[in-house]
Amino acid sequence: MQINGTAYRTIWPGEDGASVEIIDQTLLPHVFEAAVLRTLDDAARAIVTMQVRGAPLIGATAAYGLWLALLADPSDEALDRAAEVLLATRPTAVNLRWAINDMLARLRPAAPDTRVAMAKARAGEICDEDVETCRSIGSHGLALIEKIAAGKQGGPVNILTHCNAGWLATVDWGTALAPIYMAFNKGIDVHVWVDETRPRNQGAALTAYELGAHGVPHRIIVDNAGGHLMQRGQVDMCIVGTDRTTASGDVANKIGTYLKALAAHDNDVPFYVALPGTTIDWTLHDGRDIPIEERGAEEVTRMAGRDGRGGVVHVDIAAPGSPAGNPAFDVTPARLVTGLITERGVCAASAEGLSGLYPEQGR
Numbered sequence: 016m017q018i019n020g021t022a023y024r025t026i027w028p029g030e031d032g033a034s035v036e037i038i039d040q041t042l043l044p045h046v047f048e049a050a051v052l053r054t055l056d057d058a059a060r061a062i063v064t065m066q067v068r069g070a071p072l073i074g075a076t077a078a079y080g081l082w083l084a085l086l087a088d089p090s091d092e093a094l095d096r097a098a099e100v101l102l103a104t105r106p107t108a109v110n111l112r113w114a115i116n117d118m119l120a121r122l123r124p125a126a127p128d129t130r131v132a133m134a135k136a137r138a139g140e141i142c143d144e145d146v147e148t149c150r151s152i153g154s155h156g157l158a159l160i161e162k163i164a165a166g167k168q169g170g171p172v173n174i175l176t177h178c179n180a181g182w183l184a185t186v187d188w189g190t191a192l193a194p195i196y197m198a199f200n201k202g203i204d205v206h207v208w209v210d211e212t213r214p215r216n217q218g219a220a221l222t223a224y225e226l227g228a229h230g231v232p233h234r235i236i237v238d239n240a241g242g243h244l245m246q247r248g249q250v251d252m253c254i255v256g257t258d259r260t261t262a263s264g265d266v267a268n269k270i271g272t273y274l275k276a277l278a279a280h281d282n283d284v285p286f287y288v289a290l291p292g293t294t295i296d297w298t299l300h301d302g303r304d305i306p307i308e309e310r311g312a313e314e315v316t317r318m319a320g321r322d323g324r325g326g327v328v329h330v331d332i333a334a335p336g337s338p339a340g341n342p343a344f345d346v347t348p349a350r351l352v353t354g355l356i357t358e359r360g361v362c363a364a365s366a367e368g369l370s371g372l373y374p375e376q377g378r
């Protein structure tokens with residue numbers, strides 16, 4: 016995406032030919048700073064600590080992580096260990112497994128002395144493919160926004176989104192935000208309700224940062240306000256991302272998504288999920304089988320903010336000593352999803368809908 020005339024991607028190879036650079040998302044929106052990844056462990060740490068986050072970007076980072084590992088040691092043992100380390104970073108986003116398997120399918124049969132160049136090239140292709148995939152998601156989602164805009168008697172199309180599924184969650188464009196950017200760029204009057212998205216506030220910190228930088232009208236709301244806004248007719252549609260969607264359309268996404276889907280269903284608000292095919296888990300049909308990441312209690316009991324010197328500070332916000340639970344995702348059953356916006360088009364959240372768009376995956 017463009018920020019003040021400068022085009023950015025979220026991950027890129029370092030000029031030294033032996034590193035990868037990322038935008039450190041743990042510092043946004045207060046500090047815009049690149050971090051340099053030089054080793055497998057740097058890449059794994061970036062995923063675990065959420066310097067990079069978002070299913071497609073996690074997959075891209077893992078792909079480059081394998082390259083960094085092979086730079087140090089291109090042997091079979093090193094490749095297998097690297098895959099194991101990266102797969103253990105975060106359990107829910109299926110793009111991680113997809114990217115690792117994609118890379119291993121190419122690297123394992125290759126001669127070790129060809130693997131470094133092959134890994135870097137494929138990681139770059141994965142990034143380029145993600146940009147085009149998200150651009151296509153945007154164009155298919157744009158048609159949905161245009162249809163709602165055509166039916167409105169004046170005023171903006173009010174869209175609610177949860178967490179961050181913008182260009183910061185992918186290599187560029189984003190998934191849930193891509194249709195919004197395209198509608199805004201086309202001059203359609205849109206306004207976005209941005210769920211702050213506790214506990215890490217990806218909405219308030221990242222989605223609001225993205226939309227503000229692009230000039231898209233938006234308002235940050237507390238997570239608990241969405242149902243009220245839907246009841247009062249102030250939400251025309253919801254668009255969210257996903258970290259893993261089953262072959263039958265059950266959707267794992269940031270914690271709180273399910274509650275928004277319930278409110279949308281109760282108020283007849285269309286609830287769309289935007290995703291690339293790489294986020295579909297064709298091995299699962301029942302969302303209850305999706306592993307849900309449990310993150311540290313400190314994410315609930317502490318909050319990041321700007322200190323007085325332009326840096327980032329963390330403050331305790333909970334009663335000292337109180338334990339906290341922190342499931343990072345929940346599962347929205349397909350019955351609550353109006354449609355899935357993919358790079359191949361929009362389909363019902365069902366096995367039939369998905370196999371119609373992805374016949375090669377038919378089971």
Ligand SMILES: CSC[C@H]1O[C@H](OP(=O)(O)O)[C@H](O)[C@@H]1O
Pocket residue numbers: 068069070071177178179180181184185189190191217255256257258268269270343
């Ligand atoms: C396009 S994937 C975005 C997806 O990832 C986020 O989770 P996290 O910030 O923990 O990586 C959230 O679930 C978004 O919808």
